[in-house]
Amino acid sequence: MPPVRALPAEIGAVRALIADGFDEVIRExxxxxxxxxxxxxGRLAAADAELAGLPGRFSPLLPxxxxxxxxALVVAGSxxxxxxxxxxxxxALVVAGxxxxxxxxxxxxxxxRGTAPALPPPPDMPxxxxxxxxxxxxxxxxxxxxxxxxxAGRANWRAPALRRTLTADxxxxxxxxxxxxxxxAIDCLERYLDDLSKDWP
Amino acid sequence: MIRDDPxxxxxxxxxxxxxxxxxxxxxxxxxxDWTADRPDRVxxxxxxQVRHDLGTxxxxxxTAPTGSDRTTILAVLxxxxxxxxxxxxxxxxxxxxxxxxxxxxxxxxxxxxxxxGLRRLRIRRARGAPDRSAPIDDPFLYARARRTIESCAxxxxxxxxxxxxxxxxxxxxxxxxLAAAQxxxxxxx
Numbered sequence: 001m002p003p004v005r006a007l008p009a010e011i012g013a014v015r016a017l018i019a020d021g022f023d024e025v026i027r028e029x030x031x032x033x034x035x036x037x038x039x040x041x042g043r044l045a046a047a048d049a050e051l052a053g054l055p056g057r058f059s060p061l062l063p064x065x066x067x068x069x070x071x072a073l074v075v076a077g078s079x080x081x082x083x084x085x086x087x088x089x090x091x092a093l094v095v096a097g098x099x100x101x102x103x104x105x106x107x108x109x110x111x112x113r114g115t116a117p118a119l120p121p122p123p124d125m126p127x128x129x130x131x132x133x134x135x136x137x138x139x140x141x142x143x144x145x146x147x148x149x150x151x152a153g154r155a156n157w158r159a160p161a162l163r164r165t166l167t168a169d170x171x172x173x174x175x176x177x178x179x180x181x182x183x184x185a186i187d188c189l190e191r192y193l194d195d196l197s198k199d200w201p
Numbered sequence: 202m203i204r205d206d207p208x209x210x211x212x213x214x215x216x217x218x219x220x221x222x223x224x225x226x227x228x229x230x231x232x233x234d235w236t237a238d239r240p241d242r243v244x245x246x247x248x249x250q251v252r253h254d255l256g257t258x259x260x261x262x263x264t265a266p267t268g269s270d271r272t273t274i275l276a277v278l279x280x281x282x283x284x285x286x287x288x289x290x291x292x293x294x295x296x297x298x299x300x301x302x303x304x305x306x307x308x309x310x311x312x313x314x315x316x317x318g319l320r321r322l323r324i325r326r327a328r329g330a331p332d333r334s335a336p337i338d339d340p341f342l343y344a345r346a347r348r349t350i351e352s353c354a355x356x357x358x359x360x361x362x363x364x365x366x367x368x369x370x371x372x373x374x375x376x377x378x379l380a381a382a383q384x385x386x387x388x389x390x
Contacts, residue, residue, distance in 0.1 A: 064313055068306055075305040079298035089289075089296040096305070141242070145235050161327040162232040167270065168320040176231055183246035 007171075010147040011051055017140035018048050018182070021133045025189070028130040036192035043185035044137075050178040055171060066107070074099045131193060137186050141179060148175040212353045212368075213264040216255055219349045222342070223252045230337040244337055247382035251346070254375035258357070258368040272323070276316035284311040343383045350376055 022044050029037045075096045082092035149157065151172055156165045166176050230245035232238075285308040289295050295304065336342055354372040357365055 064310075067309055071305045071309050072302045076298040076302040079296060079301040082296065083298070089301075092296055092301060096301075149235060155328060156324060157236055158328070159229065159232045159236055159238055159332055160330045161324055162236060163228050164320075164324045164327045166228060166232065168272075168324060176228070179235075180227070180231065180246060180249045183242045184249060187243055187246050 007147055007151060008054075010143060011054060014140050014144045014147070015048060015051050017136060017143070018044060018051075021137045021140070022048070024130065024133050024136075028133075034192070036188045036195070040185045040188035040192070043181045043188065047178045047181035047185065050174055050181060054174055060170065067104075070103055070107070071100060074103060130189075134186050134189050134193070137182060137189070141182050141186070144175060144179055144182065148172055148179070151175070212356050213259060213262045215349055215353055216259045216262070217264065219346055220252060220255055220259070223248055223255070223346065226336040226339075226342060227252065229335055233335055239335055239338075243385065244382055247378050248337065250378040251375045251382065254371050254378060255350075258353070258371035258375065261364055261368040261371070272319050273316055276319055277312045279315050280308050280312035284308050343379060346379055347376065350379070 022041070025037065025041060025044070026032065032038065032041070075092075078095040078099055079092040082088070082095060085091070151169070152162060152165045156162050166172050227245050227248050230239070230241070230248070234240055234242055234245065285304060288304045288307060292300050292304065295301055350372050354369045354376075357368040357372065360366055360368075
């Protein structure tokens with residue numbers, strides 16, 4: 001029985017496979033501005049960024065701590081403000097509620113603002129060719145999916161429970177998004193190769 | 202409640218409703234692909250492209266992205282009612298800054314705990330739930346999405362704002378991807 005591998009090691013292997021496919025696409029395609037190639041590169045970079053931003057073991061505690069500190073500061077400040085201006089409990093609660101909604105909205109906007117992924121420089125070693133890239137990416141996808149299923153746990157391997165687990169666990173949600181982007185990249189590449197294989201008049 | 206009238210409401214709420222429906226269909230199809238229940242890695246990827254283009258079009262209307270999910274809202278309400286209100290009533294003079302901050306922090310932690318508990322409960326309940334047919338196989342999903350996107354594109358084309366007229370182009374891309382998702386073009390191998 002093979003040893004169960006930890007999630008970070010598995011994700012590292014998947015990212016290495018994705019990077020190999022990415023290099024191959026950039027080296028072999030003659031025109032990077034072609035629609036399908038550009039789309040595939042964008043999806044691959046986005047999937048890699050999604051996997052790179054996977055939260056660590058203790059980082060789920062970080063938003064909890066941030067929310068706690070911000071809430072305590074905002075509520076204490078608005079209570080002091082209400083006391084100074086002579087308002088009662090109701091004023092303090094209303095001011096605190098408005099300020100909290102504003103602060104959480106700003107925090108959400110800041111968190112959602114991602115960074116644009118950058119293309120790596122083209123390497124100069126010869127590779128197996130563009131036609132092998134979709135199958136390599138599919139192997140990467142198989143590893144990604146099995147890592148996700150292992151994380152979800154065997155009890156949740158039926159579709160209704162798995163759907164709920166995907167929305168409940170932030171790590172699994174990230175894995176699912178990366179898997180979606182990877183599938184889109186494979187689809188774009190396959191359509192490009194399909195267009196190439198037809199001999200247009 | 203299911204509203205299948207594609208002309209109900211403005212463009213932004215229509216797009217948001219369609220986005221929610223598509224997100225559910227994509228998540229379901231992805232789960233079925235992961236569990237090899239209905240192995241198809243192309244259909245949900247193309248529906249994901251549709252959703253991406255819809256998001257680009259909705260961003261031109263400056264609408265907020267999808268808000269908090271239902272579990273979070275329920276957990277916050279429960280925490281306010283079960284923890285915040287009794288503490289406010291029981292504490293002597295709760296308008297002082299320090300006690301009020303302590304009560305708020307207690308509410309926040311209760312909300313997090315309640316959300317985790319509610320999620321676990323929903324997963325536990327879904328384990329025994331009967332499996333229904335996949336929404337991605339539903340032909341009416343595609344018909345509904347196409348009618349909604351077409352009507353939204355018509356409204357966007359007639360808009361007097363330059364920025365919103367640009368949404369019609371994004372919606373046309375979305376229509377292309379929707380047709381590709383439904384018809385399954387021939388591929389290599």
